[in-house]
Amino acid sequence: MRVLLKRLISVTNIPMQRYAVRLCSSDSQAKAAVKDKPEEHEPKESEKIEVQKKNVVVEKFGQITTLNIDRQPTRNSLDIATLHEMTEAINAFDNDPEAKVLVFNGEGGSFCSGFNMNDIGTVGYHNLKDAAMRLERRPLCDKITIAAVSGYAVAEGFELALSCDLRVIEDTAILGCLGRRFGVPQSLFGARKLTSLIGLSPALDLLITGRLITGIDAHRLGLACKLTSTGTALGEAIKLAKSLVKFPSNAMVMDKMAAINSQLNPNSEESMRDEAIMNSLLGNAIEDMKEGVKKFQAGIGKHGKFYKLTEVELKDWELEETSDEVTIKIKQKEKEDNIKS
Template identity: 30%
Template sequence: MSEDVQVSVADGIMTVTINRPAARNAVNRAVAVGIAEAMKELDANDAIHAAIITGAGGTFCSGMDLKAFVSGELPIVPGRGFAGIAEAPPAKPLIAAVEGFALAGGFEIAITCDLIVAANTAQFGIPEVKRGLAAGAGGLVRLPRQIPRRVAMELAITGEFISAQRAYELGLINRVVPAGTTLEAATALARTIAANGPIAVKASKQVVQQSQDWSLTETFARQQPFLDTVFKSSDAIEGAKAFAEKRAPVWKGK
């Protein structure tokens, strides 16, 4: 894996760090490939229960590396899209830990994640239009599903930024924490997730994501196959036993 992406795993939690601080962690081809490889490992490794993506040097990600783009390099992985993640996020929970700027493709990486923890000094935006480009890595399609449509429209066509507090008020991010503590806060959140039944967590994520496109009349029927997987698992029995016996459950992921 490229030095542009650093990956570590501890206590069932993967941390993926975009490591190009001199370029404000702009995404080039190497970063895209590195993130894609990390996401593949996340979903394939049963010992990993959740992941965090962050940026080195006090900035989350400034978006696509425009210098690389001008030279003809595209930070896209076939089948996974921009940054190796925009079109195919992992099945397991992913948390963005945002310090500084999450702009353009960086913002799109963040909103691809399931949860966002942001520093109180963080800023978000999709300023692609200011460079004659468009937020095609999810900004134009994911953002209107996560915040009010008119606010998403304003961000898309003005290219202006919003603060972490404004993003929190809009329901776009989960936690606002002091600058410099986002990774610590995201890790605490990941540990809470990792303590839960992995089959139940995965199924819950799938239903929450996919049900956005379900009609009300089909909702319960469409979610049933996911629930069958959960309730027929040995983990479901283990969870009930552990509760009755007043002990921590020992999950097997089966």
């Protein structure tokens, strides 16, 4: 656990004291830990960790939010209470103007094992499905979502990973439609999402047989944007999120919705809703473009660079291209003058 924590902190550059809240064994200890911290060392409001101690732990690091399912004895299965907490957390993220990327994670080494089978027997499948209604939305969030997949991501847990925009998957992770054994259908439009991501034939193979695949198989099929080693999915997902929050978000969300609409929501009410959101973002995207043009003209991002996207002084080698173009034009003009004379 300590090794994993050190990796995560090294990736996210988050001071160690911020994890004190998460490591306390009770809510009263957590409050005491926060209270005892010197006032001058308190993080800014946007950097504070938020803790929900029941089934879901929500943490916010600046513009990045993590939603951690914490039902480890059942490999993070989903009961009605957990689904309600997740709905509340996802809606809060969507409505937070500062938040840009949401990372889904499962505590204790497994992403999510789907609906709790005991609950299906006691409260009924329809009640669970109604509680999971928020997870059926396509896209899951208007903003960017990433799944940090480790351990088991099966049944509705597999569908939750498919619902995210990007997936960072550990090579030893196990994914698949495990509900096939007990006659439980894909409850969150998983069949449609899987088919749109990997194509009809391989999707039918997984859906009909219910066979499990490893993270390596998932990467080969195109489900993983990044394949990583055991114990590193969350850290790599946060690292990916940090690389995305530097981009202007309006155009990124518009392109994401256009891609999803073309596959999942053609000619539907959800598609119309997403088109309205994209139109509302267009004005802000145009303003972002104006700023982007100014940055490019100042030399930022030249030659396809994705780093140092802030104002920097142009280097001599960055001016060479412009210098060459001017020289060529002058030589061409001299040739034309010689021909005339």
